Amino acid sequence: xxxxxxxxxxxxxxxxxxxxxxxxxxxxxxxxxxxxxxxxxxxxxxxxxxxxxxxxxxxxxxxxxxxxxxxxxxxxxxxxxxxxxxxxxxxxxxxxxxxxxxxxxxxxxxxxxxxxxxxxxxxxxxxxxxxxxxxxxxxxxxxxxxxxxxxxxxxxxxxxxxxxxxxxxxxxxxxxxxxxxxxxxxxxxxxxxxxxxxxxxxxxxxxxxxxxxxxxxxxxxxxxxxxxxxxxxxxxxxxxxxxxxxxxxxxxxxxxxxxxxxxxxxxxxxxxxxxxxxxxxxxxxxxxxxxxxxxxxxxxxxxxxxxxxxxxxxxxxxxxxxxxxxxxxxxxxxxxxxxxxxxxxxxxxxxxxxxxxxxxxxxxxxxxxx
Ligand SMILES: *Cc1c(COP(=O)(O)O)cnc(C)c1O
Numbered sequence: 001x002x003x004x005x006x007x008x009x010x011x012x013x014x015x016x017x018x019x020x021x022x023x024x025x026x027x028x029x030x031x032x033x034x035x036x037x038x039x040x041x042x043x044x045x046x047x048x049x050x051x052x053x054x055x056x057x058x059x060x061x062x063x064x065x066x067x068x069x070x071x072x073x074x075x076x077x078x079x080x081x082x083x084x085x086x087x088x089x090x091x092x093x094x095x096x097x098x099x100x101x102x103x104x105x106x107x108x109x110x111x112x113x114x115x116x117x118x119x120x121x122x123x124x125x126x127x128x129x130x131x132x133x134x135x136x137x138x139x140x141x142x143x144x145x146x147x148x149x150x151x152x153x154x155x156x157x158x159x160x161x162x163x164x165x166x167x168x169x170x171x172x173x174x175x176x177x178x179x180x181x182x183x184x185x186x187x188x189x190x191x192x193x194x195x196x197x198x199x200x201x202x203x204x205x206x207x208x209x210x211x212x213x214x215x216x217x218x219x220x221x222x223x224x225x226x227x228x229x230x231x232x233x234x235x236x237x238x239x240x241x242x243x244x245x246x247x248x249x250x251x252x253x254x255x256x257x258x259x260x261x262x263x264x265x266x267x268x269x270x271x272x273x274x275x276x277x278x279x280x281x282x283x284x285x286x287x288x289x290x291x292x293x294x295x296x297x298x299x300x301x302x303x304x305x306x307x308x309x310x311x312x313x314x315x316x317x318x319x320x321x322x323x324x325x326x327x328x329x330x331x332x333x334x335x336x337x338x339x340x341x342x343x344x345x346x347x348x349x350x351x352x353x354x355x356x357x358x359x360x361x362x363x364x365x366x367x368x369x370x
Contacts, residue, residue: 007359009313011352012184013248015240023236032232039235043190046242050163051180052170053197057207058235062159062181062194064228066092068210069177069196070127071225072203073153077124082112083319083331084339085131089157090320093129100329101125102321104336110272110286111138113338117146127153132161132171133316134348135187135283137275140166140174147175155179158197162188163249165279172197182238187252187283188245190238193230251353252282258357259285259349262364268294269367284315285349288342298345301367308366315348 027033040058048056059065070079070092079093083102093100101120106113112130128147130138138156147154154175158164162180164171172178182193196207209216214223263269270288274280291297298314305312319333319340320326333340349363 005309007310007350007355007363009311009315009348009350010185011354012189013241013244013353015237015244019240019243020237023240024233027232027236034229034231036229037232037235039232039239040230043230043235043238043242046239047195050242050245051172051197052165053172055198055201055204056172057196057198057204057211058190058230059194059196059211059228060230060234061192061228062179062183062186063088063092064211064226065181065194065196066155066157066179067096068207068225068228069155069179069198070096070098070129071210072206073127073155073176075126075153077126078122079127079129080112080117080120080125081129082131082133082339083321083333083336084110084316084343085133085157085320086159086316087320087323088159089129089131090326098126099124100129100321100331102319102331102336102339105133105339105342106139107338107342108273109136109138109275110134110342111136112143114139114142114146117143121146121150121152125150125152127155128175129155129157131157131159132164134272134286135160135162135164135281136272137161137164137166137171137278144175159183159186159194160283161281162186162283163245163279163281167277168279170197173199176200177203182234187249187281188238188241190230190234190241193234193238248353249281252351253280254357255351255353255355255360256282256285258360259351259364262360263287263367266294266368268292282351285351286315286346287349288345289347290345298347302347305363305366308362310350310363310366312350313348314346317343317346319343 156178158178159181177198182190211228214225268290
């Protein structure tokens, strides 16, 4: 069926090429290609509106945004986080000189289990770094209560959560800071790119210094920092893509709902429940296979889809602390049994705005066919 056609887990959304060309045309005249130019400023304002947040800083990618978010909190010690994420989250903790302490996840939300955070807190604990994994939201209220009780910072990895709202409130308003990724494979992209939404307006100066060599407004270098600025071509892509974001999310929703229709009643295929009072961005469609009930395991389905040129992905397998770079960490995969179990059995099915209902039906037929 798909001999001449590949279906990947995701596909970058593209604005009409004429619109991008038009958007970048004035960059030739201005010759201002980066360093907080016109496009940067336009996109910054549009994103504050769209995400319904007060303050934002934009970066060359989401990972550097997360590192700067952590650095700007001036922490040393331990950070409680989740191993069920893209490795960027754990890398950011370690690369900023902090120590990750892994908390298990909740089997409904797939995010950090708020009932297991407190017993990991000690005098070295400085922050909590939860992930809104798949755009599913963490228990933001409970996390804030714990943070307040122990005087901890809360920095969210919201790489998957662009446009998500809780009770109508933008996801970037919770905790001290939230990182968003605008990578080509994400719901909204600037080719590569990312942002931090932050609560305290007073952090603006430090964040800007930390993304621009540590340079301050007087030309002094007051921190030893790298270069993580978003350039004008990235910002122009963001301006173009933002026009289509609502339409794209609507199309994703259709795909998502078709998967639900076809798979939600199947014994042994577990689909995480829709979260109450959450406006979703339909970023991913994760399914968890129970071999006992379904008869076939995750890797069997992955390979079977591959034979039809359909490339689902094992997001997120393995857990970050199972990678060889992390073999010396104190916290092992066995210490987070729910995360381990889900990671071993989860598959993320193709989901992007151009996927058709017929494509979804084909994918489901292959999964369900004996
Ligand atoms: C994509 C992603 C990142 C990193 O974002 P980039 O923009 O690719 O640097 C961080 N955390 C998670 C959970 C991600 O999925």
